[in-house]
Amino acid sequence: MNPVPDSTPAANERTPEELLRIIFDYTARIGSQRSLKSVLLLMANMGREMILADRCTVWLIDRSSGELFTTIAHGVNEIRQPLGSGFVGHSVMTGENLLIEDAYADPRFNNANDIRTGYRTKSIITVPFVGNDGSIIGAYQAINKLTPQAVFTERDLEQLKLAASYAGKSLESVMLHEEIVATQREIITTMGEIGESRSKETGNHVKRVAEYSYILAVGFGLPPEEAELLKLVSPMHDIGKVAIPDSVLNKPGKLTEEEFELMKNHAEIGYNLLKSSARELLKTAAIVAHQHHEKWNGTGYPQGLKGEEIHLYGRITAIADVFDALGSERVYKKAWELDRILSMFNEERDRHFDARLVDVLNDQLPAILEIRERYSDL
Incomplete structure (x- = not known):
């Protein structure tokens, strides 16, 4: 009126x-x-x-x-x-x-x-x-x-x-709700950075993965509110690393089969840390922690999920995480050049990654690279 x-x-x-x-x-x-x-x-x-x-x-x-x-x-x-x-x-x-x-x-x-x-x-x-x-x-x-x-x-x-x-009264209720959500966001970001610091990563890695996840989600067609939710929780994807020994996390060479099996436990550990929460943010973070190492062809871990059995949030975070990991120097490898990274993603269409999300990555590459430059570790 x-x-x-x-x-x-x-x-x-x-x-x-x-x-x-x-x-x-x-x-x-x-x-x-x-x-x-x-x-x-x-x-x-x-x-x-x-x-x-x-x-x-x-x-x-x-x-x-x-x-x-x-x-x-x-x-x-x-x-x-x-x-x-x-x-x-x-x-x-x-x-x-x-x-x-x-x-x-x-x-x-x-x-x-x-x-x-x-x-x-x-x-x-x-x-x-x-x-x-x-x-x-x-x-x-x-x-x-x-x-x-x-x-x-x-x-x-x-x-x-x-x-x-x-x-x-409604105003006060909503203000309290937003305060709770803001606190959850702060905890999620801080815990994500703690998890990455255990493996000698920088806080910028989780920031980049969060921003990449948002860009990929919007590019895939998710509403901005849902993409924002994924952005908020994606820093927790490797929270389970807090329980992995330093000798494995920071080993400069290739992991043995036994060490790799131990490393793989971080997905299940992260899920178990988060799964009991009734809060939407933490429930979503549990999905991402659990499924971001699953592969489209069913050869991933910890559950061996295949195709759309893998939650979309896990599929998106997988691309964001791998893109950033390959382009970053780690204790066990040098950073890959961009052309090599993109070739790998295109080769892994419908094997490691959902081909539709690889297309989104290619389409949104300028925005992805802008984020990578903004939150550079240098």
Whole structure:
């Protein structure tokens, strides 16, 4: 719904029926979201529609930097300002709801955003969001009523408070979910680097494999969200190496048959470390750790899977890992030249690798090489 300014009183206020419809519609949609950005956008639109504001912004507190920020503000991109600055800073510091008729007449007004955007703020409502523990996590801010006077009323303030009470709990839930996901990402990256460091690899190896996996996944046709998931978990592909003896991991010469059998255990070990998690990230990481050494013709390990029995994530990570390993100097070999690497991949179509993914590798080679240069070990 896009409200249209109208000078008649009926057009400038929502009926109770309209308010209920907006609340029920938006709270149902907000409650189904797992993305913070999606929730913030829905909340901003909900507030704007409820009180017929020209603009509505959802502010959050970034305690690490001592700032307030928003990535969802009608008419502008991300805004950041000091924690105690402006009307919104006053509200989150004091917990006070604000109804300001003339922003420029109030000394608390921070007009920096007006100057930057050319917008003219008249009337403002600011309502803090309170979390389950009573702490303030952010604030709603509505700007300029869609009337000729562009001034909000006490009724508008009460309605925005109502919107905050309905949407605030969902906001806190999604913020907690994203914090958990961010923590998982950090753990996965760190553990991946630990696994590689055991075999004298650099952290850049796991970064390159992650980026290659994303490029290959998108090139194969996976949605960006799924490709991003694979990018996040691929650094854990060799986590099982933490249990392999240094004498085997860092042996400068060719491994004996017995040593190779011991090395092969890292795929099963990595899987067993990760498989019991109920978290999507770690469950996906378990698949990658388990299957990235399987081969299309069934001669890989540890399960001897064949063709599409191998999960797509394992097939993609296998190409990303082998491409980077061959192009990197290791304790047991020199780096291969690019032409030799590409010849090997083309020879191994439908033997070691899924031929369709080899085609994607060839198609996406410029992007792959750009990543290799960006995260060079030199």
